Amino acid sequence: MKTAIHWFRRDLRVSDNTALHEADLAGERVVPVFCWDEAILRSPDVGGPRVAFLLESLRSLASNLEALGHRLIVRRGRPEDVLVGLAAETGAGAVHANRDYEPYARERDARVAAALGARGVAFRAFKDSVIWEEREVLTGSGGVYTVFTPYSRSWRARAVPAPRPRLAPARVPSVAGWASEPLPASASELGHPCDVGLFPAGERAGLKALDEFLRGRVERYGTGRDTPSDDGGTSRLSPHLRFGTVNVRTALERLGRARASVTTEVGRRGCEVWETELIWREFYAQVLANHPHVARGAFRREYDALAWEGREEWFGAWCAGATGYPIVDAAMRCLNATGWMHNRLRMIVAMFLTKDLLVSWQRGEQYFMQRLVDGDLAANNGGWQWSAGTGTDAAPYFRIFNPVSQGEKFDPQGVFVRRWLPELADVPDRFVHRPWDDPGRRMARSYPARIVDHGEQRERCLRMFKAVRGAVEA
Ligand SMILES: Cc1cc2nc3c(=O)[nH]c(=O)nc-3n(C[C@H](O)[C@H](O)[C@H](O)COP(=O)(O)OP(=O)(O)OC[C@H]3O[C@@H](n4cnc5c(N)ncnc54)[C@H](O)[C@@H]3O)c2cc1C
Structure with a gap:
């Protein structure tokens, strides 16, 4: 047989x-x-x-x-x-x-x-x-893309293949004598105790999450995707795409059907932006496939020489959500408690670790891999190198998020921050992202003071990058 x-x-x-x-x-x-x-x-x-x-x-x-x-x-x-x-x-x-x-x-x-x-x-x-792998989407001169926008244009110019048929019922029964271990009762038995609530797992849960997202929420994705307090603002499909409980072909096919029934410009835009995020996933997969050195070091190799001067206790405070910067601490406490973090917050905390605390991106990358339910080498590495300014299509090294203004912009009433930092419950909205300025001193005493000054660290960071750039340019 x-x-x-x-x-x-x-x-x-x-x-x-x-x-x-x-x-x-x-x-x-x-x-x-x-x-x-x-x-x-x-x-x-x-x-x-x-x-x-x-x-x-x-x-x-x-x-x-x-x-x-x-x-x-x-x-x-x-x-x-x-x-x-x-x-x-x-x-x-x-x-x-x-x-x-x-x-x-x-x-x-x-x-x-x-x-x-x-x-x-x-x-x-x-x-x-992925829809297109390794060397399938190439530049006009036959090279691989290292910049996202032209890559996404070429990606979009190709027809996406249809989903494959579902597995048919078995024609021949399985042989009982073939040994199989029972699945462990919990992750602890595999040496990895899980201290967060279980994320809905499996193929059925993944397809349900996809359909629920495409049944309306995708239409406000263009704007809602940047609001960390909005639990439905993004699809939460990343663990499913990571473990393949949902395939990207299925996601795109169903997106196409949803898009066909959208009647508003805003709705159409939401669908398009969501497709762009799926293309980011493909982009980082091809970066890893074509430049495997990124798994160990900077995409731009000269940045392997950066002299990260951050202190070990700063890294500990970042992991624990105790830096004194509310948006950073709330995001990290959310990650530690749920295994999940919103994309905007991932960018903020990654930039804070590398550019304010001057701790190497690899430390943060590994912590994310250990804590995230969707931890994926290609996307995580891409996100960290983007934030640190060492990657392909990176934020330039001199673009440094201010954690206070990021908080004020993306969580203006402090809804997200207060959810994770009960110490700030009584602080008025105006000061929730800079409670040290509140004349009423309403922040609980247990909330830590800022471990670094953003302005000073920003200057240090620029010096750290310039030292490497100077050495390269000299
Ligand atoms: C520092 C940092 C680390 C990250 N680590 C990971 C990781 O380990 N695993 C992971 O899947 N994503 C990672 N991302 C990308 C992104 O934050 C998550 O994919 C997204 O937050 C998952 O939420 P969602 O499923 O609701 O996404 P949606 O906004 O609904 O997007 C749909 C899908 O597109 C893909 N996607 C979206 N944004 C990106 C992106 N920037 N890069 C690559 N793929 C993207 C994901 O598969 C996602 O599920 C990281 C981003 C940063 C800045």
């Missing part, structure tokens, strides 16, 4: 899944497998919120597969060993997977392909997590 293994990684769904669909076409029997890879579980970039989301998504995947007569085989070990073993047990002639562009994943997949190849089993990898 022709058998193909489908190896699930960041594509935890049965609908619109390229490699899974191809496996179904290629063989009479599809053997779905998930492998707990110790190398990933031990990585310092992995944290509880993400592992918990992954685990719940696997539970949902296992039950969706079961409803179709398939059984998810779960194993633990080095992927090459697990897959070679399973191929021998099942008599599979091929292992299918969707491509992952992270440096570790590429190296792992090369090892897996070699190990399978040596035993006459094919490894077939497919494009799936």
